[in-house]
Amino acid sequence: MARSLNLQVRLTVLLGMAGIAGALIYHGVTQWPLPQWIAWMKKDLTLTVPMPTGPHSGFVVTLIILLPLSLWLGYIVMSPVSRMLRALEGAVASYRDGDFSFSIVAQRRDELGDLIRMHNALGQTLREQRQNLAQRELLLDTVVQNTPVALVLSDASNRVVYANIAARHLFNEGKSLQGLDFAELLDGTPETLRRAALGGEDALLTVEMDGSEETFHLSQRNFRLQGRPHRLQLFRRMTRELSRQEVATWKRVIRVISHELNNSLAPISSLSHSGAELARRGDTERLPGVFATIGERARHLHGFIAGYASFAKLPAPQPSHIDWHPFLQGLALHCKFRLLSTPPEQSGWFDAAQIEQVLINLIKNAHESGSTEDGVTLSLMVIGHDLRIEVADRGPGMTDTVLAQALLPFYSTKRSGTGLGLALAREIAEAHGGRITLANREEGGLRVSLLLPLGPG
Incomplete structure (x- = not known):
C-alpha cells in the first residue's frame, strides 16, 4: 500500500496555502482589484458611502476573510487527529477495565495509520497474553488444588483469601475457607498445630488427629500481593514419608x-x-x-x-573454653596432620573429647583416601561468631552421589565400613549448635568443614 504524505508535510502545505491566500487577499484589498473597483463605483455610480482603502482597513478586511478560511483549514488538519485521540481514549478506558477486544478501524496511510496498526497489534498481543495467562492460571490452580499439601493464603486481617482442597479438608471438613478468619479456624485444631501456625516460623511437629499421630512440616512466608501484606502457609503431611x-x-x-x-x-x-x-x-x-x-x-x-x-547413646556435649595448644598437642598424639594456620587467639568453646574424636575420624578418613601424609592438613579460623575447623586431603574426592549421602547413618563406600563415622561427626556438630559440610577441592581432594559457635548461646 502506497504511503501518502505525512502529517508534517500536509500541515506545511496547508499553512503555506493559508499564507499565500492571506497575501493574495491583502494584495486584492489594498492594491488590486478592490481599490480600482471602489474608485469605479464612486465615479460611475456616484456612491457617497465611505469605503475602506487604507492599509489598516485592508489588514482588517484580510483578517475577516482569512479567519473562516483558517478555521476551515484547521478543521481539515485536526479532524483526523481528534478522531484518533477519541478512539485512543476509548481504547485506554477499555484496557483499564480489562477489555482488550477494542480495535480501531481506519484506512490511513500516514503516521496516524501507523499508530492505528500498532495499537491494534498491541491489542492482539495483550489478548494473546491474557489468554495464555488464563491458561497458565487454570493449570496452576488445578495443580495447587490437587496437591496433597494444604495451602492457605491469608491477608493482613488474617482472612483466608485462597485455600486448596487439602486445606479445606484439614481445617473445615471440606467446606470453603474463603473469607473466614483463619485464627478462628485454628481454634478447632490441636494446640501444637495452632501455636505453630500462629508463631510465624517454619516447624516440624507431631499432633494427635483422629485418634492417631500425624507429623506435619509447616512452611510460612510473608510477602506483598498487589501492594498488601499476605501470609502463605503450607501444611505438608510427613507421616507416610x-x-x-x-x-x-x-x-x-x-x-x-x-x-x-x-x-x-x-x-x-x-x-x-x-x-x-x-x-x-x-x-x-x-x-x-x-x-x-x-x-x-x-x-x-x-x-x-x-x-x-x-x-x-551419644551423651549431650559439655562445652567449655578450650586452650588451643594443649588440644592440638593431644590431637597430634593420635593422628598425623599438617597445621596450615596459627591457632586463633580466641579460645574454643566445645566438648573437647567429642570434637577430638570427630577430628581423629576425619583425619583418619583423609589418610585412608590415598592422600600423602603431607597432603592431610588441618586449619583453624574464626569467621564472624563461628569457628571453622577444616580437614583437607589430596585424595580422589567424592562423586556427587557420595557427597549427597556421605553424612547419612549407615552409608559407607568401604567394604568393612559401618557408615557411622561421618554420621557421628554430624550428630556431634549439630549437638554443639554447628554443622559439618563436605566439598571437593578444585585442585583435587576433599575438604571437610566443621563449623562451631565460638561461645555459649
Missing part, C-alpha cells in the same frame, strides 16, 4: 548388622566345630590358635556393637 524413611533406615541397619554378624559368627561357628574336633582327637597343640582366632572375631564383633551403641 517419615515412616518410609524410618523403615528404609531400619532395613539398612538390619542389612549392615546381619552382614557383620554373619562375617563374625560364621568363622566362630566353623572354628568352634574345628576346635571340638581337635579336642576329640586329642590334638591340643592347635587349640590355642583356634581359641585366639575365636577371641579376635569376638572382640571385633564387640567393637562393632559398641560403635552402634555409642552412636545411639
Whole structure:
C-alpha cells in the first residue's frame, strides 16, 4: 500500500496555502482589484458611502476573510487527529477495565495509520497474553488444588483469601475457607498445630488427629500481593514419608548388622566345630590358635556393637573454653596432620573429647583416601561468631552421589565400613549448635568443614 504524505508535510502545505491566500487577499484589498473597483463605483455610480482603502482597513478586511478560511483549514488538519485521540481514549478506558477486544478501524496511510496498526497489534498481543495467562492460571490452580499439601493464603486481617482442597479438608471438613478468619479456624485444631501456625516460623511437629499421630512440616512466608501484606502457609503431611524413611533406615541397619554378624559368627561357628574336633582327637597343640582366632572375631564383633551403641547413646556435649595448644598437642598424639594456620587467639568453646574424636575420624578418613601424609592438613579460623575447623586431603574426592549421602547413618563406600563415622561427626556438630559440610577441592581432594559457635548461646 502506497504511503501518502505525512502529517508534517500536509500541515506545511496547508499553512503555506493559508499564507499565500492571506497575501493574495491583502494584495486584492489594498492594491488590486478592490481599490480600482471602489474608485469605479464612486465615479460611475456616484456612491457617497465611505469605503475602506487604507492599509489598516485592508489588514482588517484580510483578517475577516482569512479567519473562516483558517478555521476551515484547521478543521481539515485536526479532524483526523481528534478522531484518533477519541478512539485512543476509548481504547485506554477499555484496557483499564480489562477489555482488550477494542480495535480501531481506519484506512490511513500516514503516521496516524501507523499508530492505528500498532495499537491494534498491541491489542492482539495483550489478548494473546491474557489468554495464555488464563491458561497458565487454570493449570496452576488445578495443580495447587490437587496437591496433597494444604495451602492457605491469608491477608493482613488474617482472612483466608485462597485455600486448596487439602486445606479445606484439614481445617473445615471440606467446606470453603474463603473469607473466614483463619485464627478462628485454628481454634478447632490441636494446640501444637495452632501455636505453630500462629508463631510465624517454619516447624516440624507431631499432633494427635483422629485418634492417631500425624507429623506435619509447616512452611510460612510473608510477602506483598498487589501492594498488601499476605501470609502463605503450607501444611505438608510427613507421616507416610517419615515412616518410609524410618523403615528404609531400619532395613539398612538390619542389612549392615546381619552382614557383620554373619562375617563374625560364621568363622566362630566353623572354628568352634574345628576346635571340638581337635579336642576329640586329642590334638591340643592347635587349640590355642583356634581359641585366639575365636577371641579376635569376638572382640571385633564387640567393637562393632559398641560403635552402634555409642552412636545411639551419644551423651549431650559439655562445652567449655578450650586452650588451643594443649588440644592440638593431644590431637597430634593420635593422628598425623599438617597445621596450615596459627591457632586463633580466641579460645574454643566445645566438648573437647567429642570434637577430638570427630577430628581423629576425619583425619583418619583423609589418610585412608590415598592422600600423602603431607597432603592431610588441618586449619583453624574464626569467621564472624563461628569457628571453622577444616580437614583437607589430596585424595580422589567424592562423586556427587557420595557427597549427597556421605553424612547419612549407615552409608559407607568401604567394604568393612559401618557408615557411622561421618554420621557421628554430624550428630556431634549439630549437638554443639554447628554443622559439618563436605566439598571437593578444585585442585583435587576433599575438604571437610566443621563449623562451631565460638561461645555459649
